[in-house]
Amino acid sequence: MTTEVPTRSELVHRASELTPLIQQHAAWAEENRRISDVVIDAIAAAGMFRLRTPARYGGYEADTRTLVEVAAQLGRADGSTSWAASVYWIPTWMACQFPDEVQDEVFSTPDVRICGTLSPTAMATPVDGGVVVNGKWGFISGAPHAHWQEIVAIQVGPHSEPMPVIALVPMSDLTVIDDWHTSGLKGTGSVSTVAHEVFIPQERIMPLPAILQGQGASTVNAQSPIYNAPLLPVASASSVGAVLGLGFAARDAFLQWLPDRKISYTTYESQSEAPLTHLQVSEASMKIDAAEFHAHRLASVVDAKCAQRSEWSIEERAKARADMGAVCKLVKDAVEILSSASGGSSIYSHVPMQRIWRDVQAINLHALMHPDTNSELYGRVLCGKEPNTLYI
Known part of the structure; x- marks a missing residue:
């Protein structure tokens, strides 16, 4: 079809x-x-x-x-x-x-809809025809509406070294734990899931390194450029749009409220008259523009290399994660400026700015999106050191 x-x-x-x-x-x-x-x-x-x-x-x-x-x-x-x-x-x-x-x-x-994780927080025991998995995974965004979950587990056999594997499991085979009580990204339904003696047939299991390297087992998809790339650059480019959108949302919300806002306990009848406001809006907007540059550069590189079917160097992979981290940091900085300039009334729950601020904070804490982690990785590679992670 x-x-x-x-x-x-x-x-x-x-x-x-x-x-x-x-x-x-x-x-x-x-x-x-x-x-x-x-x-x-x-x-x-x-x-x-x-x-x-x-x-x-x-x-x-x-x-x-x-x-x-x-x-x-x-x-x-x-x-x-x-x-x-x-x-x-x-x-x-x-x-x-x-x-x-x-x-x-x-x-x-x-x-x-397929949810998933890259955390190997389960064990897979080989049996005839596949493996039996036991374990628990957290932060499974979108799980309440997913049909399948992509899981990662450590496969341990009697005659082989432990190996991380990735598998596809119907959500009906898993138990969902409703434990998503957080300060940010509250609406994502990023609950935990549990596998208890879940059998997974061998055809739905692949070595995790193969996925990370983009070494797929699909014959048909090998002909399509978008499926020929390492995972992390693809995942990085897939993630940054949501962050960039929060930057746009913060600026939209601030400018929408601006005409009717005073600066309390000053002579400014309108916040838009204050030179400080001009500086804040300009600085925040420039940071959002810079974030957009990094997001678009990342996507352009991924798309170009997929189209050319060219190999990725370690430096290019690290730079992809650095671009993602830059988007997160720049948008966070912009939202901090606009949130700070929004005054005390912005803490009310019906005002979008407080939710935007909390969501941006949560994203910047994500292990694979954390700006400092990604920046350090890129600098490490630029200094001639080996990456200290498989997730590159």
């Missing part, structure tokens, strides 16, 4: 048309700690879950620049919604590295 593929501008327009609905349900998502079913259905109807799905299953095989721009539009409406959508794109891409018969099973569900 194939379908007509919308252009990037059409997909971005569809995302922007969802803004009123997403904003209407953003407070509900915060309170209930997951995206509203209404919003999930609307995003599915708009084709947002098909961006990384192969064309033969009705997907769009969108490039990463499209992911950045679509996620930025969604993030402009709500950070949690954009984050959840972005996270689905990454395990969906990873599923496309599996054998074609496995993909036939996974993508038989229309608008399939």
Whole structure:
């Protein structure tokens, strides 16, 4: 099955048309700690879950620049919604590295949603025909609405060295632990999941290093440029749009409130008259512009190298993570400026700025997005040292 593929501008327009609905349900998502079913259905109807799905299953095989721009539009409406959508794109891409018969099973569900993790917090014991997995994974964004989870476990056999493996598991085989009580990204439903004596057939298991290196087992997808790259640059480019959208959202929110705001206990009848405000808006906007540069550069490099099917150097991989970290830091700095300039009234729960601030803080704490970690890794490689991580 194939379908007509919308252009990037059409997909971005569809995302922007969802803004009123997403904003209407953003407070509900915060309170209930997951995206509203209404919003999930609307995003599915708009084709947002098909961006990384192969064309033969009705997907769009969108490039990463499209992911950045679509996620930025969604993030402009709500950070949690954009984050959840972005996270689905990454395990969906990873599923496309599996054998074609496995993909036939996974993508038989229309608008399939796959959540996942890269943390090997489970054990896999070899048995006839596959493995039995026991363990628990945290921070599984989008799990409440997912059909499958991509898991990582350490496989230990009697005659082999421990090896990290990645596998695809139906959500019905896992237990969901409702433990997502947080200060930021509250609406993402990033709960924990548990496997207890779960059997996984061998065809749905791959070595984690193969996925990290982009050495897929799919015959058909080997012909498609977007599925031929290492995981981390692809994941980095898939993630930054949501962060960039939060920067846009903060600026939108600040400027929307600005005409009616005074600066209390001063003679300024309008905050927009104050030179300090001019400096704050300018500085924040320049940081958002710089974040957009890094996001677009990252996506452009990923898309170009995929199209050329060229090898990635270690330095290029580290730089991809550094670009991602730069987006996170620059947007966080911009939101800090605009939040600080928004005054005491911005702490009310109905004011978007406080939620934007909390969401940006949460993203900057993510282990793979942390600006300092990514910057150190890039500098380490530039100084001629070996990376001190597999996730590059």
